[in-house]
Amino acid sequence: MTGESGRTKFMDDLAGMAGGAFSVLQGIRSEAEQMAKSQAEAMVRKLDLVKREELDAAMEVARRAREQAEALEERIAALEHRLAELEAGLESSPED
Numbered sequence: 001m002t003g004e005s006g007r008t009k010f011m012d013d014l015a016g017m018a019g020g021a022f023s024v025l026q027g028i029r030s031e032a033e034q035m036a037k038s039q040a041e042a043m044v045r046k047l048d049l050v051k052r053e054e055l056d057a058a059m060e061v062a063r064r065a066r067e068q069a070e071a072l073e074e075r076i077a078a079l080e081h082r083l084a085e086l087e088a089g090l091e092s093s094p095e096d
Helices: 002-047 052-092
Strands: none
16 A cells, blocks of 8 residues: 555655646746747837738728819819810800
8 A cells, every 4th residue: 555655645646746847847948938029019019010000090081081172073074074064155155
């Protein structure tokens, strides 16, 4: 019984050490990820890069501005066409 009891205690101790090692490894992994993230953010700031959210917002503003410009171009073309029709009507009307 002493042999088996000793073996069980050894296995329990080994499992405890493995669990502790696993916890330490998780902590190291988490710390390494945080350090990598911090360094990446510092590099982004140093390189003066924009975040994806900021780029998406700027692209949306540009899309709306382009749509408004296209709508204004259509209105101007319609007004120019109407003006040309009016001028043509004035030129063809008999003078008094």
